[in-house]
Amino acid sequence: MRDLFDKIYKDKGPLGKWADQAEGYFVFPKLEGPISNRMRFQGREVITWSINDYLGLANKKEVREVDAAAAAAYGSAYPMGARMMSGHTDLHEQLQNELAEFVDKEASYLLNFGYQGMVSTIDALVGKDDIIVYDVDAHACIIDGVRLHQGKRYTYRHNDIESIDKNLMRATKMAEKTGGGILLISEGVFGMRGEQGRLKEIVALKEKYNFRLFVDDAHGFGTLGATGAGTGEEQGIQDQIDVYFATFAKSMASTGAFIAADQEIIDYLKYNLRSQMFAKSLQMQLVVGALKRLDMLRTMPELKAKLWENVNALQNGLRKRGFDLGTTQSCVTPVYLKGSIPEAMALVKDLRENHGIFCSIVVYPVIPKGLILLRLIPTASHTLEDIEETLVAFSAIRERLTNGTYKRMSAAVAAAMGE
């Protein structure tokens, strides 16, 4: 018999195997200083394009003051216990009411973490006779929620209405056999490539099929829609989203999350969401902090306006310079380049060390071999100067990528990796 850890000693997994070359630099980098448009990386100032602080709230003076006062008043323990047992308060309820009103739903319920909450909500919504239909490029928390499901599931091609239609047809046939219902799960905004889920077209399929729609709007909440209520508001179909989810980890610049739906659905979920029933309640500091942030989302439209001024300046500037931004329809700004993994590593080093630009990099197997995706997240705290500097840097690195500089620089790494 083998020891359980044998496989771990042999294989660190698809990402872990790059740890020796990547750790501390490409993965687990340490960004230091207050969260803002410019932070420090390995002792040098960099323009940060990798943080989802869309509205620039993370380090706003008034937010920091409320966070600090809440920490002083409540510490980090209060309240103790799960919501159902001893962790319920007026302020949890108030935040839920305000969130529900903001996203135009009857009720909402707080989640300690978006990831766990998504997993648990999917688990609570479906039984073994029900069918899940979901996007092949869904976020890991959706995939994990689906993994818990004991019944049938169908994946559709990414954001492809024809494929959604076909899979809803298959799911309908299956549901007729099992006697269950259908849950369709989409993201509001796909965080890697920035496309909006085709929610308007998906809800139109409700005429043809009987299903419920669950939307993970992590990137849409606060950034899209006239009031910032997200992708459903942007596409004019918020009332057709049966269960709406958003995290506090992006526009709200905090920790925690919520789901919103009709009162009866929330009443059911609060008694059946295992991630909340068997875990300590969201701590008060975070609840008070979320109330402040939500108030700012509601009353300071200039934050979203500044965000979009920056998004447009960055995306238009990149497009004008001939960069391929794929199909983004949101703040998420992917820049696609052609090159190998070793070239990508040399390019990112050049960006960080010679141009002071810090952005995330995505390569195979997340995207097809031979492509490099540099992912930029503009926020309200960036300046037009940051954008101009970045545009100049991007032109410079593209020049070096095409003239073979990075290929030469990375030849040794490429040989070691067998590329």
Ligand SMILES: Cc1ncc(COP(=O)(O)O)c(C=O)c1O
């Ligand atoms: C689409 C999506 N869903 C869910 C989550 C998880 O949220 P949290 O960070 O609150 O766990 C994330 C990442 O934050 C996300 O990008």
